[in-house]
Amino acid sequence: MKRLRIYLIVMSVAVLLIGGGTIVSEAAAGSRSESEAVMGQAPSPQAENDTCLACHSQPGFSVQLKSGEPLPLTIDPQAYAESTHGSNDVTCVTCHSDIEGFPHPERTAESLREFKLDYYTVCKNCHEEQFNLTLDSVHEKSLAAGNLEAAVCTDCHNPHTQQRLTDPQSGELLDYARLHIPQTCAQCHSAIYDQYKESVHGKALTEDGNLDVPTCTDCHGVHNISSPLTASFRNSIPFLCAECHTNNALMRKYGLSTQVLNTYVADFHGTTVVLFDKTFPDQPTNKPVCTDCHGVHDIARADDPNKGLAVRENLLARCQVCHPGATANFPEAWMSHYIPSPEKYPLVYYVNLFYKFFIPAVLGPMLLLVVMDFSRAMINRYKEKKAVKPLAAPADAPAETETKAEETPAPEAVEETPPLEANEPVEEPAAAAAPAEAQEEPSVEEQPGEAEQAPAESEAADESKSADEEETSHD
Amino acid sequence: MSGNATTSLPPVRHERTFPRFTAAQRWEHAILLLSGLVLLLTGLPQKYREFSISQDLLSTPERVELIRQIHHIAAIVLALEALYHFGRILYLMSKRRLPGDLLPTWQDVRDAGHMLQYLLFLRNDKPKFGRYNFEQKVTYWFVFFGVLIMGVSGFIIWFPVFFTKFLPGGVVPAAKLAHSTEAIVIAIFILIWHVYHVHIERTNLSMFTGRLSEEEMRTFHEKEYERLTGGSLKVKSGAKK
Numbered sequence: 001m002k003r004l005r006i007y008l009i010v011m012s013v014a015v016l017l018i019g020g021g022t023i024v025s026e027a028a029a030g031s032r033s034e035s036e037a038v039m040g041q042a043p044s045p046q047a048e049n050d051t052c053l054a055c056h057s058q059p060g061f062s063v064q065l066k067s068g069e070p071l072p073l074t075i076d077p078q079a080y081a082e083s084t085h086g087s088n089d090v091t092c093v094t095c096h097s098d099i100e101g102f103p104h105p106e107r108t109a110e111s112l113r114e115f116k117l118d119y120y121t122v123c124k125n126c127h128e129e130q131f132n133l134t135l136d137s138v139h140e141k142s143l144a145a146g147n148l149e150a151a152v153c154t155d156c157h158n159p160h161t162q163q164r165l166t167d168p169q170s171g172e173l174l175d176y177a178r179l180h181i182p183q184t185c186a187q188c189h190s191a192i193y194d195q196y197k198e199s200v201h202g203k204a205l206t207e208d209g210n211l212d213v214p215t216c217t218d219c220h221g222v223h224n225i226s227s228p229l230t231a232s233f234r235n236s237i238p239f240l241c242a243e244c245h246t247n248n249a250l251m252r253k254y255g256l257s258t259q260v261l262n263t264y265v266a267d268f269h270g271t272t273v274v275l276f277d278k279t280f281p282d283q284p285t286n287k288p289v290c291t292d293c294h295g296v297h298d299i300a301r302a303d304d305p306n307k308g309l310a311v312r313e314n315l316l317a318r319c320q321v322c323h324p325g326a327t328a329n330f331p332e333a334w335m336s337h338y339i340p341s342p343e344k345y346p347l348v349y350y351v352n353l354f355y356k357f358f359i360p361a362v363l364g365p366m367l368l369l370v371v372m373d374f375s376r377a378m379i380n381r382y383k384e385k386k387a388v389k390p391l392a393a394p395a396d397a398p399a400e401t402e403t404k405a406e407e408t409p410a411p412e413a414v415e416e417t418p419p420l421e422a423n424e425p426v427e428e429p430a431a432a433a434a435p436a437e438a439q440e441e442p443s444v445e446e447q448p449g450e451a452e453q454a455p456a457e458s459e460a461a462d463e464s465k466s467a468d469e470e471e472t473s474h475d
Numbered sequence: 476m477s478g479n480a481t482t483s484l485p486p487v488r489h490e491r492t493f494p495r496f497t498a499a500q501r502w503e504h505a506i507l508l509l510s511g512l513v514l515l516l517t518g519l520p521q522k523y524r525e526f527s528i529s530q531d532l533l534s535t536p537e538r539v540e541l542i543r544q545i546h547h548i549a550a551i552v553l554a555l556e557a558l559y560h561f562g563r564i565l566y567l568m569s570k571r572r573l574p575g576d577l578l579p580t581w582q583d584v585r586d587a588g589h590m591l592q593y594l595l596f597l598r599n600d601k602p603k604f605g606r607y608n609f610e611q612k613v614t615y616w617f618v619f620f621g622v623l624i625m626g627v628s629g630f631i632i633w634f635p636v637f638f639t640k641f642l643p644g645g646v647v648p649a650a651k652l653a654h655s656t657e658a659i660v661i662a663i664f665i666l667i668w669h670v671y672h673v674h675i676e677r678t679n680l681s682m683f684t685g686r687l688s689e690e691e692m693r694t695f696h697e698k699e700y701e702r703l704t705g706g707s708l709k710v711k712s713g714a715k716k
Contacts, residue, residue, distance in 0.1 A: 267648070268651070271524055272536075272539060274524075275524050275530060275533055275534070276534075276535075276536070278530060279530050279531075279533075279534035279535075280534055280535060283535060283536060284536075285536060286536075323635075323636050325636045325637075326636050326639070327636075327639060327640050329639040329640070329642065329643055329644045330635065330636060330639040330644055331644060332639070332643060332644020332645050332647075333635050333639055333644040333645075333646075333647035333648060334644075334648075335648050340648070345645050345648060345649075346645075347643075347645045347646060347648075347649040348645065348648045348649045348652055351649045351652050351653050351656075352652055352656075355652075355653075355656045355657075355660070358660070359656075359660060359663075363660065363663055363664060363667070366664070366667060366668050367667050369590075369591075369594070370667055370668065370671045370672075372594040372595075373594060373671070373676060374671070374675065374676070376593070376594050376596075377676065
C-alpha cells in the first residue's frame with residue numbers, strides 16, 4: 001500500500017516534469033521561430049521609421065487642435081538619427097505604439113498641453129526607474145494638484161532630439177549635459193536662471209564652462225526634485241552646501257576655507273539648526289542657514305562690493321532682517337567662519353587661551369590638594385585605629401606590643417615619647433597626652449573606657465600643644 | 476536617679492554653639508545654590524548639544540525656548556541676589572562696618588603653605604584658622620568672580636544687539652566662550668573643592684543651621700574661638716574636663 005503510493009507520487013512527478021519541459025521547449029522554439037520570422041520579414045528600424053518619416057519629415061507639417069494651437073508634426077530625420085533614441089534603434093512606434101497604419105487613431109486631446117500629458121507616460125515603458133522617481137517630485141505633486149504646466153518627462157527631455165546625458169559605464173553626468181542643465185530648467189524657471197547666471201556659481205558655469213560649480217540638479221536633485229520650501233529642506237541646507245565646501249581638494253583650488261560648516265555649527269545659529277535637522281527635521285526654525293546670509297541663487301563672492309558679506313554693510317543688512325536694532329558693531333558678533341586667532345577675533349582667542357591655562361593651573365592643584373587632604377585624613381584615621389585596637393581588648397595588649405616591636409624598633413619609640421610628653425600641658429596625664437604622633441605606639445596605660453574619646457581628645461591636645469608653642473614664641 | 480547622676484556620673488557636658496551666619500546670609504546661600512543649580516541644569520544641555528539627552532530636551536523650538544526662559548528667570552534671580560550682595564557690601568562699607576574676615580591676607584598664604592607642609596607630612600599640626608580659613612576664602616572669591624563673569628557674559632549674549640551699540644562685536648563670541656567655559660570651571664570647582672570641604676572632609680552645615688558647635692570652633696577656627704572666648708587656652712582645657 002505504502003509502496004504503491006510512493007510509486008504513484010514518483011510517476012506523477014516524472015510525468016509533470018516531462019510534460020512541462022516539452023511545453024516550455026515547444027514555446028521557446030515557437031517564439032524563436034517567430035522572432036526569426038520577424039527579423040526576416042519586418043523592415044529594419046531605419047526602414048520602419050522611414051515609413052513614418054515619409055510624411056513626418058515634411059517641413060511645416062502640423063494639424064490644428066481644438067484649442068486652436070497647431071500640433072507640429074515635423075520630425076527632423078537627421079536630428080532624430082543623432083539622438084540617443086535614434087542611435088539606439090528606438091523606432092517611432094516604440095513610443096507611438098498605438099499607431100499601426102494610416103489613418104491614425106483619432107486623438108481626444110484638445111490642446112497641445114493635454115496632448116503632451118496624454119503621451120508622456122509611455123516613457124515609463126523603458127525608463128521605469130526614472131519615471132518612478134518623478135512620481136515623488138514636486139512637479140508631479142503640482143501636476144496632481146491641477147497645475148497642468150508642471151514639468152513632465154518630455155518638458156525636459158525632447159524624445160526626438162535628446163542626446164545621451166550620462167556616461168554609460170559610470171552613470172555620471174556628461175560634461176555637455178551638466179553645462180546644459182540650467183537652460184533646461186530655465187524654460188520654466190527663467191527668473192531664477194537670471195539670478196543664477198549672475199551668481200558666483202552660475203557665472204563660472206555659464207561663462208567659463210566650469211564644471212566644479214553646482215548646477216540646478218546638484219542642490220535640487222534630478223527626477224525626484226523635492227520642494228525647497230519645506231522646513232526639512234531648509235534644515236538640511238548647511239549639509240548641502242558643505243558637500244562641496246568641506247571638500248579639501250575642491251576648495252583648495254579656489255583658496256576657500258573648509259571650516260565653514262564647523263564654524264557655523266559651533267555658533268548660536270548653526271547649533272540649533274543642526275540639532276533640529278538631527279531630531280525632527282520637519283520643524284521650521286527661525287535661525288538662519290547658509291542661504292539666508294549668502295543668498296540662494298544669487299550667491300556672490302564674499303568680497304563682492306554689492307552683495308559680498310565681507311563688506312560689513314552688506315552683512316549688517318542681513319543681520320537686521322532678524323535683529324532689527326542691530327548697529328554697525330553687531331555683525332562682528334558673528335565670526336564670519338573664522339577660527340579665532342591673534343589676528344582674527346583676538347578677544348575670543350585670548351579668552352580661550354586664558355582658560356586653557358587657568359583650568360589646569362588652578363583646578364588641577366585644587367584637585368591635588370583635596371586628594372592630599374583626603375589621603376592624610378585617611379592615614380590619620382588608620383593610625384588612630386591601630387592605636388585604639390589594643391585598648392579595646394586589653395588582654396591582647398602584650399601580644400600586640402610584641403608584634404609592634406618587630407615593625408618599629410622599640411628604642412626609637414622610647415626615645416620619641418619623653419620629649420612629646422614634656423611639651424604637653426600638665427593637666428592631662430593620660431588620655432590627652434597621646435597626641436597623633438605618639439599614637440603610632442600603643443599606649444597601654446589608657447583605660448578601655450576612654451578609648452573612644454581618644455581620637456578627638458588627642459586632636460585637641462595636638463592643637464593645644466601647638467598653641468602653647470605659639471604662646472611661648474609670643475613671649 | 477537624678478540624685479545618683481549628680482554624684483556618680485561625670486557632669487553633663489554643656490556644648491556651647493557660636494553664631495556663624497545670619498539668616499540673611501543663609502538665605503543668600505540658598506538662593507545662590509538653587510539658582511545656580513537651575514542655571515547649570517538648563518545651561519549644560521545648551522552647551523553639550525551632541526549628547527542625546529540634550530537633544531531630547533531641546534528637540535523642538537518650543538522646548539529650546541522653554542529651557543532658555545527657565546535659564547533666564549534663574550539668571551535674573553541670581554543677578555538680583557548678586558546685586559543685593561554688592562549693595563550690602565557697599566552699605567556696610569559706607570557705615571565702616573564691613574567685616575574684613577573674608578579679605579585675603581598674607582596670613583592666608585602662610586596658612587596655605589603650612590597646610591601644604593602638613594599634607595606632605597612635613598609637619599604634624601594643621602594651621603590655626605580665624606573666622607574663615609583660606610579654603611573658605613578661596614571658595615568665596617572663586618564664586619564671587621565666577622558669578623561676576625557669568626553675569627556679565629550672560630547678559631552680553633542675552634542682549635547682543637544692546638551691548639554692541641557701545642562695545643565691539645567681538646565681545647559677543649568672547650562672552651559666549653567665557654560663559655560656557657566659566658560655567659564648567661565653577662561646576663568643577665564646586666564639585667571638587669566646596670563639596671569636599673563641607674561634606675567629605677567634615678559635614679559642615681553651618682551655612683544652613685547658622686551655627687558652629689564649640690567643638691567645631693575650637694578644632695577648625697581656633698583663633699576665632701580664642702578671640703570670642705577671651706583667648707585663654709586654660710579656660711578651654713578646663714571647660715573640656
